[in-house]
Amino acid sequence: MTHNDSPLLQARGLTKHYGMRLGCADVSFDLYEGEVLAVxxxxxxxxSTLLGLLSSEVEPTAGSVHYRMRDGAVRDLFALSEAERRFLLRTDWGFVRQDARDGLRMGVSAGANVGERLMxxxxxxxxxxxxxxxDWLGRVEIEADRIDDTPASFSGGMRQRLQIARNLVTRPRxxxxxxxxxxxxxxxxxxxLDLLRGLVADLGxxxxxxxxxxxxxxxxxxRIMVMRQGRVxxxxxxxxxxxxxxxxxxxxLVSSVLAA
Incomplete structure (x- = not known):
């Protein structure tokens, strides 16, 4: 982990209600550069509601998320304009989706998927x-001769590796x-997982x-946060x-894993 003393991301009192249903309640934590937090x-x-709130894709009912920009300024994510938020997601942030089809452009080539982020x-x-x-296709173990193929022709594992390359090529924080x-x-x-662990550690x-x-x-x-019924x-x-x-x-949870 790097040694900047101030948090990269700060969540305070994050709460989300969907009508009468609770998404999450009163979640607070700090995340530092180079740190990996599992929820x-x-x-x-x-x-998943929490992830949506942190990435500013979901508006909170209450609470705040602050992010330290590359210039050192700490900004309230929900006070950013839509354009500023989109720019963050394309450059300083990455988002690896559960289904790679949601994180890739399926109709353009593998090379274009990675190149778009650079542009x-x-x-x-x-x-x-x-x-x-x-270079990035090589890092995620996709053969160079597949650069002009579309993700539609890839296996599930290859698509997920391509999505990782697309997200990491801009060296997001x-x-x-x-x-x-x-x-x-x-x-x-x-x-x-082996690939992810290596890349995350190498890039900090x-x-x-x-x-x-x-x-x-x-x-x-x-670090780990265990959630149940919307609460940590x-x-x-x-x-x-x-x-x-x-x-x-x-x-x-732990014993059910051991027993499985």
Missing amino acids: VGESGSGK AVGARHYGRIRESAL LVFMDEPTSGLDVSVQARL IAVVIVTHDLAVARLLSH IETGLTDQVLDDPHEAYTQL
Whole structure:
């Protein structure tokens, strides 16, 4: 982890109601540069709502999210204009979606999927863009001769690796990941996790990863937040929480994994 003393992202009292239904309630935490935070819990625990709030895709009922920009200014995400928010998502942030089809442009080539992100940060030289795209395809273990193929012709695991390349090519400081390994074969999952862990560590990226899989949390994250019914019920260093959970619900989650 890097050593900037001020948080990269600060969430305070984040709450979201969908009519009478609670999405999440009163979630507060700080995230620092290079830190990986896993948000875990069963389906309906509020973790995906929280990810939507943090990435400013969902408006909160109450609470705030502040982000430290590259110039050092700390901005309230919900006070940004739509254009500023979109620019953040294209440049300083990444978002790896659960279904790669939601995070890729399926009708354009693999190279164009990666190149588009570079163009968003001002790259204009076609040769250099293509060179960077090739370099990144190599990093995510996609053969160079697939650069002109569309993601529609790729396997699920390849699409997910391409989505990772598309997100990381601009060297974002913060990446959101929503169940990035779900729906993939176990062997494909293992390879993808290994790849992700290496890239995140090499680039020093801060990550918020939502997962129901505690093995994913253990492998990738420094810290963990356990959610249940919209609330954070336990938080701490990943190994400490998973090896010695205090809350009965966390104990149940851990034991159900051990028993599986």
